[in-house]
Every structure is written in C-alpha cells, then in structure tokens.
Amino acid sequence: MLKHWAEGARHGAFVFTSNVDGHFQAAGYDEARVLECHGTINFMQCGKPCGDAIWPSCSMINGIDIDALAAPSLPRCPHCGHLARPNFLLFDDGFWVETRSSAQWERLRIWLRTVQRPVVIELGAGTAVPSVRMFAESVRGPLIRVNLDESEVVGDGVGIRGTSLDVLSAIDAALARA
Template sequence: MENDYAIRQAADWIRDADGLLITAGAGMGVDSGLPDFRGTDGFWRAYPALRHHGLSFEDIANPAGFASNPRLSWGFYGHRLALYRATAPHAGFDILFRLASTMKHGAFVFTSNVDGQFQKAGFPAARVAECHGTIHLLQCIEACTDQVWPEDDFNPIVDNSTCLLKNEMPRCPHCGGLARPNILMFGDWKWVSRYADRQEQALAAWLESVERLVVVELGAGRALPTVRCFSERQRRQVIRINARDYSISPAVGVGIAGGALEVLQRLDNTLSGLT
C-alpha cells in the first residue's frame, strides 16, 4: 500500500514537470545483467580470479595497481569495458527517455556509473554528467596532460582465469607512458576531471532553466552516497527507487521499494492509465 501511494504521487509529479533529472547509481545496471559489487563476496562472484589474489574492489579500483601490476589492473578494467560494450540497456532506459520527451526541457542524467549505458540507450552525451568519469575515455596514468581520448581502438583480451590482460596495454599519445581509464578511483590524486567538470557545468546551466523539476533516482546506495546527496540537494520532488535503501525524508520526496525496471514499468503503467 505504501508503494501504491508513492507510485501515484510520483506519477502526479512527472505529469506536472517540465524537466526530468535522472540520478543513477550502480543498481540501475542490475536489470541489464551487469554485476552487483555489493560487498566483497558479491565482487568476488563477479571476479573469482581476484579472490585468489585477496583483492577487494577498493584494492583493484585503485591507481596504484597500474604501477605495481598493470596487466592485472587492465585485466579488470578491460573485462569491464568489454562487458559494457556488449550489454544492452534494459527497457527502463526507454521508459525514462519517453517520459522526458514529453517535457519542455527534456532530461539530464547525473550518474556515478562509468559504463556509458545512458548514451547507449539514446540519451545525448551532452545531457549526461558522469561524476566518477567514464571507462570509455582514457587518460595518462601520470596525468602528463589534462587531455582525455576515446579508447575505440582498444579491444581488450583478458584471461578470465587470471584476470590478466593478454594483449598490448594502451599508451598515452603525449608521453608514451601507460594509459588508464578516465575513472575516479580510490585514493586517486591524478584523475583528470576536465571532461567531467564540463559535464557538470552543463548540468548546472540546465537546472537553472527548469521551473518544475522532478528527480527520478535509481539504484543509488548508501556506501558511496554521491548520487543520493545530489538528489536530495534539489530539495523537491525526488522519487527514490531502490530495492533496499529507499527511505527518504517526506519533505524531499517519496521512496519506492523495488528494482529500477520493475518500478519504472509500474510508473509507466500508472501514467498510461493502465493501473
């Protein structure tokens, strides 16, 4: 019953909105079949070879690894890159795209995900802000330049039994040193944030133009609360969709328990008058 009320309230807000801010964490990709790294056991189920090394997600998602064991670091990121390239966004992305198409100012995405799934689903790159960077761009491991570049020509070959990259690692075209993904990692002092900074400037300008904003937050957990905090800073009409951590202050929004795809389909049916 609690979910039913929240769904109806969310539908009313969406009908009245002239701009849709989509904020998304890792839970958004689960319905597309992407792994859930929640907890060390969840991470090791996705990458059993790293259990042998005794490495947690925080250990491998760390720039220090590119100096100490670059083939292992690139094996991990290379596998993720290939997985994201092969993954089709689930139908919930289409629902969000369609809802935004009815609004005067359309949609803007703010996400901590580095997978590029929103762009793959048809959202314009100019309307996506990736606060932790993206796996689809490279930078110099030493940050010899503030330039980033596409990794379109890099096709990783990974030995799944060892999580080691088998082919040539990408190099920086400026200094010839090792390149790495343009992702904000743990303990990362050399992340080149120029591209992400431009995205967030565009988002700030878009928010200024919207008069009746609605926020749909999907799969953003408490462990890294960047997305949740950004949603709540809007302080109005936040629809928090989360299988576990869906609570939110009634002064800010409504919480709906469930996965991204399931709840978006229910919202879509309510808006269409089917329920």
C-alpha cells in the first residue's frame, strides 16, 4: 500500500527504517530511496574492522546461509582474515562500519531538499530505541504516527492507535472512496 501511494506522489517517497532485513528492497522499493539507519543483514564487514569495506552476504557467501540463519563455517574478512560480522548496528557497538548508511543519509538529505512539506508516515516505532521517532519528528511536515501503545503526537500531525496493517488498510480504503 505504501509503495502504491508513493508511486502516485509527485516526488515519490523515501523509506527510513531501523529494520535490518532488507524487506523494503525485496518488496520492490528503489534501493536509492531507502535509508537503513541501523544497517543491514545483507552486507558483511570485518569484525575488527580493518577498514571500511563491506561485501554482500547474500546466498552462501562467507559461509552464511541467510535464509536459514546458519553458518556451517565462521565467516572471515577477505582482507585480513579476522572474523567477519553482519553490517548492522548492535547495542554499544563501536565497530559498525557506517559507510553504506552514511551514503543513504546523504541521498535522503538531497531528496528532502526537493520536497516542500513531506508527509511522514511512522509505523510502529518504539521509544526504547527512538532513532525512527527522532527522525520522523525532525522532518518539517505533518506526521502520521501509527502505534499500538504510544501513538501520541505533539505538534503538526495525528496519532492513530492500531497495527500498521489495520491502519494502512483503513486509510487505503478511505483513499479509494475519496
């Protein structure tokens, strides 16, 4: 539904997600319009790290079966031989290679300069790790906050209590009637 709405919007949409599963790209969203603020399971990096290199972790590269979440052999950095790790941010993680996320931030900043007053649709973002909420509230535009427990909005916007699927389905039905 979100992708369908975005396709009808003049400037399209930009995805900001703390999910690391790459499901937006798998659903057909343009890779150049996705920011994964906590990184992605679809790339690997050196655990040390010995540099800024990241490499795709798809299929059985580096010995990890992503679909089965199994590693018959431990993945190694192709540059130094140290243990490799997924390229996403853990708690108290001082070793995450941020280059990919930084490039995504740059593309988002450029896109935000082209739009006047983007509507932000925030789905199920928690307050414990508020990365998504902080970004959503930083954008100068109306905020639609969809959340089961914490849907309150201060300022320009509306909070809707419910699951993302239920609320988006209701909005989609209302748009179809309009």
